[in-house]
Amino acid sequence: MADLRGGDLSRLRQLNSLTAIRALRGAGPLTLSALAERTGLSRPSMKEVADELMELGWVEEVPPSPGTMGRPARRYRFRADSGCLVGVDIGGHNVRAALSDLDGEILAETRQPVLPDAPLEERLAAIDRAVSGCLALSGRSAADLWTVAAGTTGVLTPEGRIAFSAAIPAWTGLDLAAKLREMFPCQVLIENDSRLAALAEARRGAAQGARDVVFLHVGRRMGTGLIIDGKVHRGFGAAAGEIVMLPEARWYDAPEHLNGCEVVPEGTAPEDAAGYTLAAARDGHPVALAAVDRYVDDLAVGTAAMVLVLDPQMVVLGGGFSRSADVLLAPLRERLERACMRMPEVRASTLGDECVVMGAIDYAADHLDRELFTSDAPLTPLR
Amino acid sequence: MADLRGGDLSRLRQLNSLTAIRALRGAGPLTLSALAERTGLSRPSMKEVADELMELGWVEEVPPSPGTMGRPARRYRFRADSGCLVGVDIGGHNVRAALSDLDGEILAETRQPVLPDAPLEERLAAIDRAVSGCLALSGRSAADLWTVAAGTTGVLTPEGRIAFSAAIPAWTGLDLAAKLREMFPCQVLIENDSRLAALAEARRGAAQGARDVVFLHVGRRMGTGLIIDGKVHRGFGAAAGEIVMLPEARWYDAPEHLNGCEVVPEGTAPEDAAGYTLAAARDGHPVALAAVDRYVDDLAVGTAAMVLVLDPQMVVLGGGFSRSADVLLAPLRERLERACMRMPEVRASTLGDECVVMGAIDYAADHLDRELFTSDAPLTPLR
DNA sequence: CTACTAATGAAGCGCTCCTTCGTAAGTAGA
DNA sequence: TCTACTTACGAAGGAGCGCTTCATTAGTAG
Structure with a gap:
């Protein structure tokens, strides 16, 4: 009604x-x-x-x-150029931003490195630099901004506050939406980064055209994003997709199989460890292959749970480890085949590192569309 | 677009x-x-x-x-009375039907007992009798029928074929939609019974007003129905909600804790066994209480998986065992509280045995609404 | 230079909704 | 019973929007 x-x-x-x-x-x-x-x-x-x-x-x-x-x-x-949308990906090591016209066509991209344990102000400054950079690259000013959509790691509240972030210690408890509204004189949207990545894959990437998609962020931390009926599913408390919290799903410690493998050289930075294991597995190293097997065993349990619950058309593998999708996809498919009622397509992300910013742009564009096409207000003149 | x-x-x-x-x-x-x-x-x-x-x-x-x-x-x-909708619940032991006007206001209900192992024709005849009974009770004829929506146990295909039914052996492989279209000269819709129950609870029952609901059918067989964004979620292959198939979710054998409890008298029919255990638990019988504890332990795992994936506003407990919700709710809540990111409300079904037929009626009414309000065809005269 | 093609612009028509105003059909009180 | 009041009805006149039609205009092809 x-x-x-x-x-x-x-x-x-x-x-x-x-x-x-x-x-x-x-x-x-x-x-x-x-x-x-x-x-x-x-x-x-x-x-x-x-x-x-x-x-x-x-x-x-x-x-x-x-x-x-x-x-x-x-x-x-x-006149798609009469305004612009900005997508921001606030990660542990980088703040990325992209600027698009009102059609979501990307015009500029920037990246600002930042340390995971950097204080709050520093990260906010990086966001500001990333966005300013995009504006400068595309010859726009802040007045042209219609919407800024930001994706970040961590669990959000429906209002855009950060309930908890393991990757960015200074982030927990922050009212990110309010902070960004102070910084940018326009519509501000906040969403979880995996959800935005999922959206990007469903719109421009591996899952193009699918209405129901499960996106798996495989990396040092597991994350997921759900697209249901073509829209981001965030859940009543914006906590959807957090199956990593369930011990029985065996996701929480799964990356350790790769990080702790004995083929990883002594003294490797923790964020690079899994790469060695995956590379060795690609070369056929038996110890690494066994580690990958154990990893996929665990990965498949939580994935099967999501697939059985939702019966999506597609599962997309993204995140850091998905660069080694060639090593992961076949064994994952094999396990899912056994566990699932109806086997979904399983694909690797095609968008890579820009996934989240693109998703943020798509999210902003969707929001704009809704405002435009479902409001009863008459069309207002554009400056 | x-x-x-x-x-x-x-x-x-x-x-x-x-x-x-x-x-x-x-x-x-x-x-x-x-x-x-x-x-x-x-x-x-x-x-x-x-x-x-x-x-x-x-x-x-x-x-x-x-x-x-x-x-x-x-x-x-x-003129809600210028046509009618029929909802049918095809279960193992009963075929229920309800007839409503175009507003979904229920005008008549009937029930036809049938044996679980009855041959196909007998069950179809029971459906026919149940619907005819409703028509007779409300003084209507088959010509007044606009839509028949049927819910049944088992896994369906998107086209309304029955892929597999454990409860009704003769059902597996049947093209139920086609059969019902032969029987009734009107729109025919098929859906899984738990999904329809979920819809009924979201519209008229315990979860009224909630947009995202997880419905648990607790009984001799576990089943679920998902309401997402106010609509039934069936998934790409109509196989959503089948988490019972995942061993790690510990649902499949969970009812055995109640059925196999030693407080159940020798020679009890399998469908009545759990009732004894639940009743004994309500009276404080320690063995029964322990069995219920083990049951809820298992039940909570799969439930937590669904809640973590979807973050619903509400979880509704329906099905045979939910008559003993007073015994189950508190321990279930306690386990979920520990496992979930955000605790949803957990309630018992308020609609009882008529849940599925009501859901079927609501499903039919939704379908009618969509046809009416989203089609571009001009309004046609009503006879 | 002529024939052809396709878009333009103005005129006239019909439908749908709006506002306005006098009229009709009830109730409440003397 | 009569009068005043309240509320709905119905007809008339007007404005906005989209449609069809047709003469005109600005190009290309030969």
């Missing part, structure tokens, strides 16, 4: 304007006739709508394409 | 007609002025819409309510 509001004539115009914007966002520049055909409106009506959208600044004319038969047609395009 | 179709004037009228229907379905009979206020339309426009809906048969006039100041106002109501 959603909205009980009946429509005015102006409501109809609004609907048609939004339909036109949608059509223009979906395809490149379109002529008036093409636009009319797609929206089902007559040409004269379409013209009127287009004029109004031009006046409001949502749409602009581009030069007609030459070399066609007949009189050259006007072409219109959505 | 849903629909790119722009609107005509008639589209506006259609929108307003649907809004009016929606308003009338939500509240009882409404006067023209009340209707106009709720939909935001002006009175004259509302009148025109109402006239049209009357002509098409969707709405009818009821006598004005007496005793009011001023000139008595016309009142209109949605």
Whole structure:
């Protein structure tokens, strides 16, 4: 029983304007006739709508394409550049940011290294530098910012506070949403990084087109992100996907099989240890293979639990260890095959390190879409 | 990027007609002025819409309510009685059916006993008798049927075939949807019984108002139903919620703790065994209490897995054993409290045996709503 | 230079909703 | 029983939006 509001004539115009914007966002520049055909409106009506959208600044004319038969047609395009979205990935060692236009087309990316145990201010400063860098690279100013979406490790509250973060000690307890709202004069969204990665994979990556996706962040810490019915599933308390907390799922200590393997050279930094084991396994080293086997044994238990609960179309493997997906995928598939009712597709991430920022951009773009296409407010003029 | 179709004037009228229907379905009979206020339309426009809906048969006039100041106002109501929905629960020992009007208001219920190992034809005949009984009780004919929604035990395929049913041997492999379409000349929907029970609890029962619900069917066989974002979650292959298949979740053999307890008298029918244990536990019998403890220990593992994955607002306990929820709830809560990131509310089902048929009715009503309110087809006249 | 193609722009029409205002049908009180 | 008051009804006039039609315009092809 959603909205009980009946429509005015102006409501109809609004609907048609939004339909036109949608059509223009979906395809490149379109002529008036093409636009009319797609929206089902007559040409004269379409013209009127287009004029109004031009006046409001949502749409602009581009030069007609030459070399066609007949009189050259006007072409219109959505002014995706009239604002920008920023996605931020706040990790332990790096703060990444990406800037996109309103269509989610990425225009600039930056990275700022930061130490895991850096004090709070330092990390916030890194965020500021990362975002400023993107703005500078793309020749924008903070006034062009419509939305900043940030993903970070740790368990969040629904309001955007950080309930707990193992990877970033200074993070726990912080009201990140409030801090970012102080820094940026625009809409601010906070989400868990694995969830954003999941979204990116579902939109642009390995799981493109799938409505129900389980994303596994395999790395020194396990994490997951769920896409259900095409949307990020965060749960009532924003704590969905935390199956790593269940001992029986055997995820918590699983990475230790790789980190503690005897093929890892003495004195290796903890974040590099698993890489040696995975590399050795790829070369057929029996001890490393056994370690990978034990790792996948454990990994498969929690994964099977998620698959059995949700029956997703696809499982995507991301995170640090997924660079060695060639070593992990086959044994993981084999175990899941035995454990699952219906075997989902299992794929490796195709987006790599930029996964989270892209997901953040997609998250921001989704939010914008919802605001645009489901609100009852009339279209406002764009500066 | 849903629909790119722009609107005509008639589209506006259609929108307003649907809004009016929606308003009338939500509240009882409404006067023209009340209707106009709720939909935001002006009175004259509302009148025109109402006239049209009357002509098409969707709405009818009821006598004005007496005793009011001023000139008595016309009142209109949605003709919920111009069709009916039937929900069917096909279980091992019983086939239940309920008949409702188009608003989901239940008008008749029937039950047909049937043996678990009865041949296929016998069970289908029981379904026919159960539905016919409902029609007779409410004075309807098969021609009034708009939708039949059936819930049954077992694993389904997305198309409504029965992939596997442990409780009803003759069921496995049956194309239930096709069979029911032969029997009833209307829309036929098939769903897993636990999912329908979950829907009923979310709409009318213990979890009313919650958008994300985990329903546990606790009984001789474990089953689950998930409501995510207010809708039944069936998964890509309609196999969601089958965590009982995961040995580590410790669900599969859990009921044995109750069935095999030594307080159960020799020679008790297997379906009654657990009842003795639960009753003895309620009386404080130490052996029974220990059995219940072991049962809940196991139950909590799989439940914690689902809660950690989904972070639902609520967990509802239904199924045969939930009649003894007083014995089970406290220890279950205690274990979940320790295992879960965010503790959900845990409640007992309030709908009892009629849970599945009610869920089936709600499922059918949802389907009808979607057809009505999201289709672009104009309103058709009702007979 | 002419024929052809395809988009443009203006005119006229019909539908849907809105506002306004006089009228009708009740109740409450003298 | 009559009058005043309240509330709904119904008709009239007006504005906005989209549709169809048709003459006009700006290109390409030969």
